[in-house]
Amino acid sequence: MILAEGQKVRLRNIGVRDLKACAPHKYTLSITEPLTNPKRIREVYDRTGFWTPTSGAVAIETIGNGAKERLIGTQQFYGAGPGIHGFEIGYILHDEDDRGKGYASEALKLFSDLLFAEHPECHRLQLIIETWNDASARLAESCGYASEGVLRKAGYSSAEDPSDCFVYSRVRD
Helix, strand or coil: CEEEECCCEEEEECCHHHHHHHCCCCCCCCCCCCCCCHHHHHHHHHHHCCECCCCEEEEEEECCCCCCCCEEEEEEEEECCCCCCEEEEEEEECCHHHCCCCHHHHHHHHHHHHHHHHCCCCCEEEEEEECCCHHHHHHHHHCCCEEEEEECCCCCCCCCCCCCEEEEEEECC
């Protein structure tokens, strides 16, 4: 089912046909846990369809314009933390060749608008971006997210030495 559509991409529910393409990307389906095991991915998909009232994942798909539409990435949302009235968003474009073409920025804008529309109780969306990821920080700012500071040693890169991360947010008003 199509959830939102822009000029370059559409957001749709993840289907069974997408599971194999998503599996190699550690955090692509990380609603409650990193999902990479195909059997576990299918169990979670069968139980939830990767969409619940408090967390979910969507496929980012190119819009044809004469070419075949294709899955290029995913976005997820989940609780931002206790006492925070909102969600955290994660996103990934699977292939580096698809980056820098405006797909991720359009997808993030569409997803942010969708979450605010579907969750009137949500007052805040946030992104946690590792400080080395300049492209993602620029993407956040271009989509109306404001930098709030740095979370020290909060990154995903290494359990032994987690990296510092920027916190970005977009609020409803």
